[in-house]
Amino acid sequence: MTARVGVVTFPGSLDDGDAARAVRIAGAEAVRLWHGDADLHGVDAVVLPGGFSYGDYLRCGAIARFAPVMEAIIAAARDGLPVLGICNGFQILCEAHLLPGALTRNQHLHFRNRDQVLRVESAGTAWTNTFQPGQEILIPVKNGEGCYVADPRTLDELEAEGRVVARYVGGNPNGSQRDIAAITNAAGNVVGIMPHPEHAVEALTGPSLDGLGFFTSVLKHLTGVPA
Amino acid sequence: MTVHGEGDLMTTPPAPEAAGRTPVRAGGFGPDTVDGAAATPEELQPYVELGLRDDEYDRIRQILGRRPTHSELAMYSIMWSEHCSYKSSKVHLRQFGEKAPPSDRLLAGIGENAGVVRVSDELAVTFKVESHNHPSFVEPYQGAATGVGGIVRDILAMGARPVAVMDPLRFGAADHPDTARVLPGVVAGVGGYGNCLGLPNIGGEVVFDPCYQGNPLVNALCVGVLPVDRLQNKAAAGVGNVVVLMGAKTGRDGIGGVSVLASATFDEGSEQRRPSVQVGDPFMEKLLIEACLELYDAQLVVGIQDLGGAGLTCALTETAAAAGTGMRVWLERVPLREPSMEPHEILASESQERMLLVVEPEKLEAVLKTAEKWGVWATAIGEVTPAQPDGQPGRLVITWRDHLVVDVPPGSLVDDGPVYARPMREPADLILLQADRAETLPRPATPEALRETVLRMIASPNLCDKTWVTEQYDRYVLGNTVLAQPEDSGVIRIDERTGLGVALSVDGNGRYARLDPYQGTKLALAEAYRNVAVTGAKPIAVTNCLNFGSPEDPGVMWQFAEAVRGLADGCAELGIPVTGGNVSFYNQTGAAAIHPTPVVGVLGVLDDVAERVPMGFAPRAGTDHDLIFLLGETRLELSGSEWAWVTHGHLGGVPPRVDLAGEQVLADLLAEAARVGHLSSAHDLSDGGLAQVLVESCLRRGVGARIALPEAFTGGSMPFVYLFSESSGRVLVSVPRGHEKAFTALCGERGVPWAAIGVTDPAGGALEVQGQFRIGLDELLTAFTSTLPRLFGGAADATVPGAPAPTPVAPVGDAPAHHAEPSAGAGVAGSASTAAPVVPEAAEVPVAVEPAAAPVVAAPEGVEQADVSQAGPQAPGVTVGPQVGFGPEVGSPVVQAEASDADELGAGQPDADQFDGGGPEDGTPAPPAQH
Structure with a gap:
């Protein structure tokens, strides 16, 4: 049975097509979900893609969090549905309180797009189980508001519980605290990542194929066997 | 949520013609009407301030058989401006058609919103480059952002999904203090708009030269892809069809010069300065793109035109003129951001993110539903009316709250504008x-x-690495970028199934063109052509943005004529057609014009992008x-x-x-x-x-x-x-x-x-x-x-990644x-x-x-x-x-006005801002004044 991975389109989502392509390349069926529809159509996992949902008005992700589809996703995530938030998706997960902390304006105040080395710190999540802990990967980063911040106690907790999923290596592109690029919730099914694994799934268009591991991981998580 | 506009949707077709009109005395407390104009032939009108010459004004009176109303005067002054009418360039631009080599690829050419070329049996590509020079000097961020927005809508109007942008940029000396103001704003604006639209930025130019000190050149190119059978046109065909305005509300942005009419009408000495640079909302444009594409695919529109320079005026007259039909518009139905706007302001507004649709009445409901789904306003504002009983094209009739404010032959604004063969002389030096x-x-x-x-x-600034600029642009979105800056061309995959793709490059060299505009333009063409060729692509079509000084200067006019001749001859020699372009005149500071700067874009095809x-x-x-x-x-x-x-x-x-x-x-x-x-x-x-x-x-x-x-x-x-x-x-x-x-x-x-x-x-x-x-x-x-x-x-910001890819793979997109x-x-x-x-x-x-x-x-x-x-x-x-x-203008440069870039500035008035007293409040340099 092919796993079905939902990809949500909010008004202003931009990388939804790319996330769906990555899901297909990984070997799953991509199911497009619409922000106004609370029905998850029985998907096995969900990707919240990058972009500028609702124009980033108010705060990045602050409006998307209230979309009908998010009510269903929040409930399902609490029951263990694997959810990956990429960039704007990460921002939405923080606004929805599925993940702690917040993403703020890049420290240098510029949008920045570059190929970024990350170190995978935790291979224990639904979205990173095909990586080795400590493995360095190269995927694009592109954001204007990707500076991860949280209070020191939360950061210490994340570190202590092994919930920092990936860190920036060889330069921090946005000023994130403790070079954090990705985190997970306590159960390991919800992951937020600022760089874009969906842009590193084809040799022709990406800087590497390293992004594919996030999507094959969730299939392994769902089926119990490597994709 | 703010994104839905259900309450604003007009779900009923236009009401029948309202009965009775109230003639209103000009200068009174009401709009200047057609009847009023007929009754007050001697009223003095500020046509000179609006950039019209005596003979042009006389011709308007002749066409109408009376003096124009204020709204009509605003419309003529905009449509007959250099930018909209191409009155100085027309006689030269004809060569692009006359010398064009035969092409079986060309589906739409010069005169359309953008040229369209067929690249396979199923797919076509449309691309065009335009200038947004002057607004980008006055307000770098919004000027550049709306430049991107405008060209994207041109591409959208052809039925295409926009798939990438490029930005040829030229600034003053790199170390000039004002460049430190203009460049970061322009770059942030290009990125801010394009990134939020989800369009990869795949290339462009960043050039510094003191000649651009008071006149940065901000050109923007967009490329789009469409199935061959989805090609749209702008003709408002089909009597009884509904005219729908879709997208953002209309505000006072970009009306620049026509505010003089308000002053003249009401004699308000304190008329406030109107913002003459438009403000962009890329989120709205993203929704507009998705809504339009859905309408195209469901075959719900008969005609479509974007609103850019000259706003509603241009869209209404061009769509009607293209079909030879008339049009009846109820102006009060236009959703306004500021309810106090007057008819001529609504007609002249250059508010961004708007499209004009022509829709069959039975499909109106489906159109409005699609708009609602995407959260954009859509409003039926008029209907298509028949041609004259004698076979003449129909008239454009516009009322505002039952006052008849416009009654004109639309073709007189679009096709019958003045045409000048300006004097030319090789510069003496x-x-x-x-x-x-x-x-x-x-x-x-x-x-x-x-x-x-x-x-x-x-x-050196022109040769150094441009990463500082280009990393502010998203080059990955849409997942089809095969090559992007700093590569010679941007390469985009347009068919994932077959690997079919296109390569694009834009190039210009103002110094070469200064030394010899004919050869310099051919050199720009040769460079763009070669840049496409080095990727392995086959060059097939050309677009251009011609940036020049004042056409009233015979030396500049000679440069322009030589450049056009060079490009037309060059394209004929290479066997590839010019599919469209843009002319920007009046780029000068005082008497000193910029180097003549023809920017040439070449499009190529790659059968399989894997071979790039x-x-x-x-x-x-x-x-x-x-x-x-x-x-x-x-x-x-x-x-x-x-x-x-x-x-x-x-x-x-x-x-x-x-x-x-x-x-x-x-x-x-x-x-x-x-x-x-x-x-x-x-x-x-x-x-x-x-x-x-x-x-x-x-x-x-x-x-x-x-x-x-x-x-x-x-x-x-x-x-x-x-x-x-x-x-x-x-x-x-x-x-x-x-x-x-x-x-x-x-x-x-x-x-x-x-x-x-x-x-x-x-x-x-x-x-x-x-x-x-x-x-x-x-x-x-x-x-x-x-x-x-x-x-x-x-x-x-010492956070530059230092390590190469830990797991290098085959040559890929853009991995330094x-x-x-x-x-x-x-x-x-x-x-x-x-x-x-x-x-x-x-x-x-x-x-x-x-x-x-x-x-x-x-x-x-x-x-x-x-x-x-x-x-x-x-x-x-x-x-x-x-x-x-x-020169002494550091910090407060004074810029020669531009007429041809005038849409960019606002209402298309070369001297729009001289009526506004002081400069903008934010301390930006004073906008242009013409002498």
Whole structure:
């Protein structure tokens, strides 16, 4: 049975097509979900893609969090549905309180797009189980508001519980605290990542194929066997 | 949630014609009506302030048989402005059609919102470049952002999904204080809008020259893809069809000059300044794109037109004129941001993110539903009416709250505008300028001097690394970017199934065009064509943005005519059509025009993007390496070169020779070589010559090279000539071992001159020119990458990734394999003040010149940008020292008004802002005043 991975389109989502392509390349069926529809159509996992949902008005992700589809996703995530938030998706997960902390304006105040080395710190999540802990990967980063911040106690907790999923290596592109690029919730099914694994799934268009591991991981998580 | 506009949707078709009109006395408390105008023929109207000439105004009265109402006057003044009517350029632009080579690919050409070319049986591509120069000077962020938004809507209006943008940008001197204001804003605006729209930015230009100090050139290109059968048109066909305005609400932004009408009508001395630069909302545009594409696919629209310059006026008149129908519009139905707006303001507003649709009545509900789904406003504001009983085209009739404010033949605004054959005269200084050849300048002739020159040139603002700019743009979104900046062309996959793709490049060289506008334009065309060809793509179509000074200056008009002639002739020689373009006049500060700057975009097709050739030398395992060949002929051609400018502040002589037949042969060779796998890399030679290309090819993926100069270029300053000459028609390629025999045989067969000049050196970590210098890649990288961060900030951001990809894969999109820490203050641009030993060269010296006697000019930084061309006539061959300073306008430049860029400014009025008293409150420089 092919796993079905939902990809949500909010008004202003931009990388939804790319996330769906990555899901297909990984070997799953991509199911497009619409922000106004609370029905998850029985998907096995969900990707919240990058972009500028609702124009980033108010705060990045602050409006998307209230979309009908998010009510269903929040409930399902609490029951263990694997959810990956990429960039704007990460921002939405923080606004929805599925993940702690917040993403703020890049420290240098510029949008920045570059190929970024990350170190995978935790291979224990639904979205990173095909990586080795400590493995360095190269995927694009592109954001204007990707500076991860949280209070020191939360950061210490994340570190202590092994919930920092990936860190920036060889330069921090946005000023994130403790070079954090990705985190997970306590159960390991919800992951937020600022760089874009969906842009590193084809040799022709990406800087590497390293992004594919996030999507094959969730299939392994769902089926119990490597994709 | 703010994104839904259900409450604002008008779900009923337009009501029948409202009964009765109330004539309102002009100058009274109501709009100026048609009846009022007929009754008050003697009323004085501010047509001069609106940019209309006496004879133009008389002609309007003749057309209407009465004086125009205020709304009509506003409409004519906008539509007959330089920008909308092309009144000065029309007589020249005809050549693009007359000289066009036959093409079976062209589905829509000049006169449409954008040209459309067929690239396969199923797919077509549309692309166009436009200027947004002046607004970007007044308000860099919004000016640039709305420039992107405008061109994207042009592409959308053709039925295409926009898939990428590019941005040719030109600024004043890199170290001028005002450039530090304009450039970061423009770059943030281009990125802010394009990134939020989800369009990858795949290339462009960043050029600095003092001639653009008060007139930055912000050109924007967009490319879109459509199924051949989804092509849309703008004709408002079908009597009884509904006219729908979709997108953002209409506000007072961009109405600039017509605010004079409000003052005139109501005599309010305190009429507030209206913002004349539009404000963009990319989120709204993203929704508009998705909504339009859904409407196209469901075949719900008969006609569509974007609202750009001249806003509703242009959209209503053009759609009606294109169909020969009439149109009835109820202006009060237009959703307004500010309810107090008057009819002429609504008609002139350039509020962004709006489209005009023509819809069959029975499909209106489905259209409104689609708009609602995407959260954009859609409002039925009118209907299509029949042609006149006598067969004449119909009339455009507009009421506002039951007042008849407009009753005009739409064609009179669109097609019957004034056309001028302006006087032309070759600029008086041109002969002297051309005689002052850069080939006579002192040239470096020692290895030490050459090494220093290489490092200084790659750090100069026009040649240095542009990552500071381009990393503010998303190049990955949509997942189809195969090549992006700094590659020679952007390459986009447009069909994931077959790998079909397009390559695009935009190029221009204002210095070449200044020295010879005809050849300079052909050179720009040749460069863009070659940039597309080096990727392995086949060039098929051309777009252009012609940036010039005032057409009222006969010298500028001559430059313009020569440039158009050059482009038309060049396209005919290359056998590819001009599919559309844009003219921007009045780019000047006071009496000084910018260099004539034709920017040429070329589109190519790649049957399979997997075969594209990148610019960088390829990493190889062990001791393996590729062989490096230079294709084309290198001549002593330094006039107009980057070297002459950077080192000597010199502009003179004639630009390099251009050979378009040779370019065509070269392009064919490259396509064939790419197809059979002969090429590891290919990189076009242009500004900065071979030295620049070697450095870029090495640094792209961190692969060194060892070069041996051909025999003919050894000794004296000949190595310098080989490395820095800007001869056209040349490409540097690297060829895998084992392919060289077949490759050179192919070159011989095609008659392309070639020279084996060295090998790549993947493990060497340096660029070595034997007998001359060896420079480590780290040192090159530091010189190459430090300049923009030093000038515009970011050097303190010491967070540049330093490691190459841990898991390198096959050549991919845009992965610099090498980074370095920009070291603050370590730029070597300043080392010009310690310029290398130079020796005069005896060759190529014009008569009566004693180059040895010429002063050895070592241009210190800060004065190296002086524009000799502004210094007046000079004796041939005399090297003129740098001219210091940029005039007193620093900080408060006064700009010559523009009419042709006027849509960008607002209502299309050249002198719009002179009625507004002081400058903008935010302290930005005063907008234009025309004299």
